[in-house]
Amino acid sequence: QVQLVESGGGLVQAGGSLRLACAASGTIFLINTMGWYRQFPGKQRELVATITTTSGTNYADSVKGRFTISRDNGKNTIYLQMNSLKPEDTAAYYCFADRPPVYWGQGTQVTVSS
Numbered sequence: 001q002v003q004l005v006e007s008g009g010g011l012v013q014a015g016g017s018l019r020l021a022c023a024a025s026g027t028i029f030l031i032n033t034m035g036w037y038r039q040f041p042g043k044q045r046e047l048v049a050t051i052t053t054t055s056g057t058n059y060a061d062s063v064k065g066r067f068t069i070s071r072d073n074g075k076n077t078i079y080l081q082m083n084s085l086k087p088e089d090t091a092a093y094y095c096f097a098d099r100p101p102v103y104w105g106q107g108t109q110v111t112v113s114s
Helices: none
Strands: 002-007 010-013 018-026 033-039 045-052 057-059 067-072 077-082 091-098 102-104 108-113
Touching: 002 091, 002 102, 018 033, 018 091, 018 108, 033 067, 033 077, 045 067, 045 077, 057 067
Parallel strands: 010 108
Antiparallel strands: 002 018, 018 077, 033 045, 033 091, 045 057, 067 077, 091 102, 091 108
């Protein structure tokens, strides 16, 4: 079992920044990839960014150049630094860990006001 605890969401004005964190605990040594999805109201979750055990990264086109995913192996934590936020980034953000199976965090709300 893997437990994921997210933090760092909130309300920010357009153009501002937020940093999300996702701390993993449990049987984490078999985790392959971690990352973030986001979900807009009434829509399916969409992939935001991923990071592998060797720190390879991948981003959705909509966030490239604005968001940065990173990891701190000593703290078993990944981060999502979100800069130049736009109102269309408003969503619930979910951390995941692909062990497999895929484990999910509880989600954290990010709201960007115009």
